[in-house]
Amino acid sequence: xxxxxxxxxxxxxxxxxxxxxxxxxxxxxxxxxxxxxxxxxxxxxxxxxxxxxxxxxxxxxxxxxxxxxxxxxxxxxxxxxxxxxxxxxxxxxxxxxxxxxxxxxxxxxxxxx
Amino acid sequence: xxxxxxxxxxxxxxxxxxxxxxxxxxxxxxxxxxxxxxxxxxxxxxxxxxxxxxxxxxxxxxxxxxxxxxxxxxxxxxxxxxxxxxxxxxxxxxxxxxxxxxxxxxxxxxxxxxx
Numbered sequence: 574x575x576x577x578x579x580x581x582x583x584x585x586x587x588x589x590x591x592x593x594x595x596x597x598x599x600x601x602x603x604x605x606x607x608x609x610x611x612x613x614x615x616x617x618x619x620x621x622x623x624x625x626x627x628x629x630x631x632x633x634x635x636x637x638x639x640x641x642x643x644x645x646x647x648x649x650x651x652x653x654x655x656x657x658x659x660x661x662x663x664x665x666x667x668x669x670x671x672x673x674x675x676x677x678x679x680x681x682x683x684x685x686x
Numbered sequence: 687x688x689x690x691x692x693x694x695x696x697x698x699x700x701x702x703x704x705x706x707x708x709x710x711x712x713x714x715x716x717x718x719x720x721x722x723x724x725x726x727x728x729x730x731x732x733x734x735x736x737x738x739x740x741x742x743x744x745x746x747x748x749x750x751x752x753x754x755x756x757x758x759x760x761x762x763x764x765x766x767x768x769x770x771x772x773x774x775x776x777x778x779x780x781x782x783x784x785x786x787x788x789x790x791x792x793x794x795x796x797x798x799x800x801x
Contacts, residue, residue, distance in 0.1 A: 604787060606789070608791075614793060615792055615793040615794045616777060616779075618788060621788065621789075623786070623787060629786060629787075629788070632790065663731060665731075671719055671736070672736075674733045674736070675733055677732075
């Protein structure tokens with residue numbers, strides 16, 4: 574089944590403890606992206622990647638890192654999480670950028686205490 | 687800078703009513719793309735439509751239709767004969783050619799369809 578998976582789905586952590594949210598797609602898509610969703614703010618793009626080893630900042634990249642070492646994986650790294658990064662995070666992928674349908678993962682709800 | 691405005695925060699209708707969700711965008715690019723996504727109560731995000739700036743034809747897909755008007759920078763979404771299953775948050779989004787594949791979402795409109 575074609576899908577985008579994220580792990581973990583739920584995470585509660587403490588300020589400053591490094592964490593990684595994984596994202597994987599099995600559709601051989603070149604484009605992958607991370608978003609965060611906050612009440613009243615909609616979805617905001619954090620980072621995106623057009624292909625392996627190519628990443629670009631979205632609207633809210635501060636406090637996040639990403640890497641794209643393999644086409645199927647696009648992990649989101651929070652080196653030193655803070656409470657303002659408490660949010661619902663979505664990963665998405667598409668074949669070649671926004672000209673194609675984006676498939677979203679199920680979301681990861683992160684709480685930083 | 688690109689910007690998307692969805693002025694309607696919440697809309698409530700009775701089943702079978704028609705409802706229009708508004709989306710107004712700002713861009714300086716001549717080439718850009720507009721999108722609508724649906725987020726049902728279960729939380730997943732579902733792609734509905736993509737439209738490029740050179741194609742102003744209205745689109746109809748079943749009970750869904752989209753009205754793209756460059757003159758007013760709007761890309762409105764109409765649901766005809768709404769159903770309870772249409773209850774969701776709907777997001778409009780914009781990508782400009784000059785920004786690569788960066789996507790900017792509006793804040794969303796929550797639609798509640800009452801039986």
